[in-house]
Amino acid sequence: MDVSPILDNLNDAQRQAVSAPAGNQLILAGAGSGKTRVLVHRIAWLIQVEKVSPYAILAVTFTNKAAREMRGRIEELLGLNPKGMWVGTFHGIAHRLLKAHWQDAKLPKNFQILDSDDQLRLIKRVHQALQLDEEQWPAKQSQWFINHQKDEGLRPQYIQTNGDLHQETMVRVYAAYEEACQRGGLVDFGELLLRAHELWLNNPRLLEHYQERFPFVLVDEFQDTNTIQYAWLQVLSGGKCAVTAVGDDDQSIYGWRGAKIENIQRFHQDFPGADVVKLEQNYRSTANILNAANAVIENNSGRLGKTLRTDGDDGEKVSLYAGFNEQDEARFIVERIEDWQRKGNKLETTAILYRSNAQSRILEEALLREAVPYRIYGGQRFYERLEIKNALAYMRLIINRNDDAAFERVVNTPTRGIGSKTVDGIRLFAREHGCAMWDAASQMVTNKGLTPRAAGSVNGFLELVNELDNQSSDLSLDKIASMAVNSTGLLEFHQKEKGEKGQARIENLQELLNACRSFVPGNEELTPLEEFLDGAALDAGEAQADEFEDAVQLMTLHSAKGLEFPLVFMAGVEEGLFPHRMSAEEPGRMEEERRLCYVGITRAMEKLYISYAESRRMYGSETFNTVSRFVKEIPDNLIEEVRLKSTVSRPVRYGAKNAPKLVGGGNKVAGRLSDGGGDTGLRLGQRVSHPTFGEGVVLHFEGNKIQLNFKDVGTKWLIAGAKLDPI
DNA sequence: AAGATAGTCGTTTTT
DNA sequence: CGACTATCTT
Numbered sequence: 123m124d125v126s127p128i129l130d131n132l133n134d135a136q137r138q139a140v141s142a143p144a145g146n147q148l149i150l151a152g153a154g155s156g157k158t159r160v161l162v163h164r165i166a167w168l169i170q171v172e173k174v175s176p177y178a179i180l181a182v183t184f185t186n187k188a189a190r191e192m193r194g195r196i197e198e199l200l201g202l203n204p205k206g207m208w209v210g211t212f213h214g215i216a217h218r219l220l221k222a223h224w225q226d227a228k229l230p231k232n233f234q235i236l237d238s239d240d241q242l243r244l245i246k247r248v249h250q251a252l253q254l255d256e257e258q259w260p261a262k263q264s265q266w267f268i269n270h271q272k273d274e275g276l277r278p279q280y281i282q283t284n285g286d287l288h289q290e291t292m293v294r295v296y297a298a299y300e301e302a303c304q305r306g307g308l309v310d311f312g313e314l315l316l317r318a319h320e321l322w323l324n325n326p327r328l329l330e331h332y333q334e335r336f337p338f339v340l341v342d343e344f345q346d347t348n349t350i351q352y353a354w355l356q357v358l359s360g361g362k363c364a365v366t367a368v369g370d371d372d373q374s375i376y377g378w379r380g381a382k383i384e385n386i387q388r389f390h391q392d393f394p395g396a397d398v399v400k401l402e403q404n405y406r407s408t409a410n411i412l413n414a415a416n417a418v419i420e421n422n423s424g425r426l427g428k429t430l431r432t433d434g435d436d437g438e439k440v441s442l443y444a445g446f447n448e449q450d451e452a453r454f455i456v457e458r459i460e461d462w463q464r465k466g467n468k469l470e471t472t473a474i475l476y477r478s479n480a481q482s483r484i485l486e487e488a489l490l491r492e493a494v495p496y497r498i499y500g501g502q503r504f505y506e507r508l509e510i511k512n513a514l515a516y517m518r519l520i521i522n523r524n525d526d527a528a529f530e531r532v533v534n535t536p537t538r539g540i541g542s543k544t545v546d547g548i549r550l551f552a553r554e555h556g557c558a559m560w561d562a563a564s565q566m567v568t569n570k571g572l573t574p575r576a577a578g579s580v581n582g583f584l585e586l587v588n589e590l591d592n593q594s595s596d597l598s599l600d601k602i603a604s605m606a607v608n609s610t611g612l613l614e615f616h617q618k619e620k621g622e623k624g625q626a627r628i629e630n631l632q633e634l635l636n637a638c639r640s641f642v643p644g645n646e647e648l649t650p651l652e653e654f655l656d657g658a659a660l661d662a663g664e665a666q667a668d669e670f671e672d673a674v675q676l677m678t679l680h681s682a683k684g685l686e687f688p689l690v691f692m693a694g695v696e697e698g699l700f701p702h703r704m705s706a707e708e709p710g711r712m713e714e715e716r717r718l719c720y721v722g723i724t725r726a727m728e729k730l731y732i733s734y735a736e737s738r739r740m741y742g743s744e745t746f747n748t749v750s751r752f753v754k755e756i757p758d759n760l761i762e763e764v765r766l767k768s769t770v771s772r773p774v775r776y777g778a779k780n781a782p783k784l785v786g787g788g789n790k791v792a793g794r795l796s797d798g799g800g801d802t803g804l805r806l807g808q809r810v811s812h813p814t815f816g817e818g819v820v821l822h823f824e825g826n827k828i829q830l831n832f833k834d835v836g837t838k839w840l841i842a843g844a845k846l847d848p849i
Numbered sequence: 850a851a852g853a854t855a856g857t858c859g860t861t862t863t864t
Numbered sequence: 865c866g867a868c869t870a871t872c873t874t
Contacts, residue, residue, distance in 0.1 A: 185863045213864045237864085256870095311864045346863075379862065478860050500862085537850070660864065680861050702860050718861080741859060742865035853873070859866100 127199070128166050132159075139399040140164045144172065144338070146359075146396040148389050149368040152430045153415070153724035154406030154686065158188075161340060161368055162195045168338055169204065176204035180336040182355075183211055184343050186661045188684070192342070208336070212351050213311060214660055216318035220309070221647065221656075226328060227321045230307040232522050232652060235659035239506060240527040241265060241310045247530075248298045251553050259291065267292045268299060272312030273380035275319065275350045306526045306558060312350075319354045329357065337363045344369030344389070348380040356392055365393050371426050372419050375680060375718045377710070387426065404430040404724075406686050408437025411730050414756045415723040421755055422713045430724075439762040440723075442753060443733040448481075448694070451735045452488035454764075455691050458731060459494060459674060462689055469495060472689035473675040475682050475722050477700040481693060482676055489674065490819055499677035503662035509616050509627040510634055514658060516606035520591045521652055524558035533563075536615030539579040544572065548580070560584075586610065599650040603638040607631050626817075637663075679722045690726035695719075696734040696747035719752040731764075810846040 129137050136156060139149050140163045151157035165181065168174040183189045189210050197203045208215060217235070220227045236244065245268070246261045271281060278297040283289040303309065309317065322329040339359060341347070344367040347355070359365050367389055374383040390396050404412055412430050419425070445451030459472055474485055482498060489496045504510060512535055515528035522528075533548075534540040551571065552562035566572050567581045590609065594602045607613050616627040641657075643650040675687070679700075694700055701715035723730060732753060737746050753761075811817050 183863090188863085211864065235864090238862090314864080343863085375861080376863075378860085381863095480859080539850095541850080662864080678861065680863090683863090699860095704860060714861095739865075851874090853871105855869100855871080857867100857869075 125167075125171055128163050128170065132156075132163065133403050135399055135401050135403065136160050136163075139401070140167050141171075142397050142399070144364045146364055146389075146393040147366045148344075148386070148393075148396045148398045149366065149401065150386075150398065150426055150428055151368055151370055151401040152404060152428050153370065153373060153721070154404045155401035155430070156403075156405060157368055157370075157401065158191065158195065158342075160401065161342060161366075162192060162199055164366060165196055165340065166199050169200065174338060176207040178336060179204075179207050179338045179340070180215070180358075181207070181209040181340045182215060182342065183209075184346055186211055186214070188342055189214065211660070212347075212354075213314050216314040216354075217656060217660060219318050219321060220314065223321060223325075223328060226325050227317050229309065229317070230522075230524075233307040233309050234518055234522055234525050234528075235314070235656060236303070236308045236310040236527060237506065237659055237662075238265070238311070239511070240308075243530065244302060244308070244527055245295065245299055247526075247549065248295055248302055250549075252294060252298060254291070254295070259295075264292060264295045264299075268296050269310075269312050270380065271296060272310075272316050273348045273350055275316060275353055277316075302526070305556070306524045307522055308525065308527060315350045315354060319350055319357065322354075322357050329360070332358060333360050333362050338366070339363055340366040340368070342368050345371050345374035345383055345386045346376050346381045347385045348382055352382065352385045352388075359393065361394070367393075370428075372422070372428065372717055373683060373721050375683065375714060375721060377714050387424075400428050402428050402430055404432045406727050407432065407724060408434055408728060410437050410439055410760050411723060411726050414440050414730070414760045415720050417757055417760070418716060418723065418752050418755045419720040422716055438729050440756065440760055441729075441731045441764050442749075442761050443731060443764040444749070445733055445735040447737045448484050448735040448739065449488070451693060451733050452485050454733060455485065455693060455731070456488045456492050456494060458691070459489075459689075460492060463494075467688070469672045469674045471687060472691070473677065473682065473685070473687040473725065474691045474693055475677060475679050475725065476693045477679060477702060477718075478694075479678060481699075485676060485693065495671055495673040496676055497671075497673040499675065500681050504630070504633070505658045505661075505663050507627075507630055509612070509630055512612055513603065513606050513631060513634055514655060516587070516590065516610050516612070517602065517651060518655055519560075519587050520594055520602070520606075521649075521655070523560040523587070526552070526559045529559045529563075532610070533559075533580075533583055536611045538582060540576065540583065544576040544580065547572065594651070599641055599643075599654055600635060600638040602651055603635055607635065679718050682725050683721050686725055686727055688726075688728045689731075690722070690729070691731045691733065692719075692722045693733050694735065694738070695732050695750040695753055696738070697750055698745070698747050699738070699740075700750055701752070716752060719750075 125141075129140065132140060136159070139147065139160050142164075149157075149160060151160065161181070165179060168179060169176055181189075181192060183192060193203070193209050196207070196209070208218075210218070220229060220233070224231050224233065242261055242265050245264050249256065249259060249261055249264065271278075278293050278300060281289070281293050281296075283293055303313065322332070336358070339355065341355065346369070355365060367386070369386050371383055371386050374381060374386075377383060390398075407415070409432050412432050416429055443451070443454050445454060455474060459469070462472060463469060476482065476485070479500065486496065486498070505514070512532055515525075515531040518525050518528040519532070530545065530549075533545060548559050548562050548566060551566055552559045555562065555565075557565075563580050564584055567577050567584065570577070572580060586609075590602075590605055593605065597605075613628065613631060616624055616631065618624065619627060638654065641650065641654050643653050645653050648656075679692075692700075700719070701712055705711035705715045734747070734749050734753075737744055739745075810820060
């Protein structure tokens with residue numbers, strides 16, 4: 123066997139990790155140290171050198187993106203897709219297990235996945251049923267409580283309340299919620315993991331089967347595992363199979379979501395004989411950037427201790443800019459980006475990172491003023507959009523009438539004369555009879571439990587869904603989806619929504635149909651419809667728009683994890699904002715903020731700018747902050763302070779923010795000669811909507827032409843007579 | 850059942 | 865300040 127393709131081009135530590143003898147191993151992989159590479163090569167090694175069957179390997183990640191990437195790279199390296207290999211997210215794999223063993227898991231065959239939005243709605247209803255005052259008992263809080271308990275692997279009956287009213291109420295809500303889920307055949311994200319864990323504990327034979335099937339388990343981003351995920355792995359391994367954990371304690375930034383950094387430290391105890399390999403060679407950043415990162419993270423205690431090094435050049439120093447205010451900071455960043463672009467670099471090589479989403483607006487405005495295209499990551503995901511969820515709800519009802527979440531969502535969408543009073547009645551009936559709302563509705567129709575008018579409408583709805591179901595049995599997925607969008611009147615309903623919103627919703631629905639058309643089923647156990655719906659719930663579908671346009675990337679520090687960019691800006695690096703004031707009290711949380719800073723710095727390959735604003739408008743009032751402690755932790759010799767070139771910075775005269783808002787629906791701004799806008803009724807920075815191009819912003823006026831930047835189609839020049847409505 | 854209006858609250862978000 | 869919600873109007 124020629125092992126060279128697998129081991130060539132790896133450094134010593136990487137090679138050691140890849141070719142280690144079978145057994146538990148912990149790979150501590152620093153930022154930019156080729157973590158995924160090692161993971162993928164390890165798998166290739168097992169298959170090609172150790173002759174392990176691909177069936178015997180289980181690889182677990184956190185995100186779908188990571189799972190996809192791993193699959194792709196395995197395929198690339200091995201030259202084929204190792205079919206039968208299990209590569210997926212914790213949730214995806216748990217789901218797969220529950221689907222395969224639904225009876226043992228005590229679930230209906232066609233159970234549905236509840237996303238956090240559905241979950242919250244359901245909890246609200248539970249609150250109502252328990253007659254909890256919304257003021258005193260926010261549903262959000264219960265949601266947090268329930269999810270937290272599930273993350274910790276706790277069922278309501280095992281939670282100690284000690285007679286505390288708050289605790290007791292939360293447990294009551296949890297128990298009632300659980301009942302509602304069970305009745306509706308609904309499973310939330312936490313439940314997937316918890317059930318999968320219990321599935322094994324309660325079925326030793328099944329567990330044994332999987333332990334034998336998967337002698338090799340690999341886990342990515344191990345520092346992000348929570349209690350239940352860790353327990354699940356521990357049970358699976360049973361001390362028998364070899365677990366490879368790859369992670370970086372310094373990049374643990376999801377503690378607030380239940381991730382336990384301790385898991386990576388505990389690994390030795392629970393997975394005996396673990397081989398530890400540290401990947402400390404960084405292939406990403408210049409020495410100056412790396413040393414800055416090292417200097418910052420050194421201030422954390424209890425680290426497993428890794429120090430990244432590089433063979434590369436020192437590179438440029440880290441630049442620090444003290445903005446006079448947030449506008450000035452944003453202006454500075456945009457100027458630097460324009461410089462960078464002038465030097466022949468693509469915009470997509472640069473990223474602006476910030477602690478909180480609220481910071482993006484001011485940056486966007488500055489970019490807009492200079493007509494620099496940008497793209498924001500994060501925000502609402504495709505399958506979470508209202509119109510998409512509506513369509514999916516119909517599809518869900520087709521396969522499961524007990525899905526109350528779906529029922530409530532579309533029973534009156536599009537509006538068909540079923541008001542809140544009727545729905546309340548149905549809900550009450552369902553609660554009293556312990557049945558699903560669907561059954562409640564149909565019983566109430568037959569038993570004359572409704573006013574004649576309501577009965578007619580409700581019956582219409584029931585028949586509509588039944589009809590969809592009847593027709594769907596021998597239709598392809600995209601035909602079914604098309605029915606769910608068209609025959610239900612959903613499309614028409616959203617079409618009627620005025621303005622840009624309706625337009626976007628229509629497009630999204632089209633996109634949904636496209637997705638259905640190109641969906642390739644891969645599971646014989648399930649109908650394509652079932653498979654598609656499960657996929658939609660587990661993969662929120664991040665792919666959105668504008669891949670083709672060269673644009674600056676804006677995102678939070680959290681979403682930047684795992685990415686890299688030649689030029690990086692970290693904005694708003696001020697005490698109170700970063701580290702965030704909410705994290706100030708507890709040392710543990712402060713350390714997590716520091717790790718977040720470490721993540722941010724190590725995203726940069728060639729050049730890093732750190733900036734802050736001496737004064738910043740927050741929540742409407744002006745605040746004065748000092749530079750972040752993290753900046754002070756970087757040695758002076760690695761930093762270079764940027765001074766203002768000219769004493770007077772260009773005044774910001776206009777822009778979306780400062781310009782007065784239009785009042786009333788009129789599209790004329792009488793008498794306003796705004797910055798060359800002439801008599802178009804428009805001004806720079808004005809948000810407008812166009813019938814075909816959608817929502818956009820005015821960038822420039824030149825002669826009788828207007829340059830606009832549209833959300834969806836980018837920048838365009840239009841003539842002054844174009845049909846543009848201010849919004 | 851859509852539209853206006855007053856009140857609220859304000860990190861980060863893999864599934 | 866401004867986005868989002870809950871509530872009140874018509």
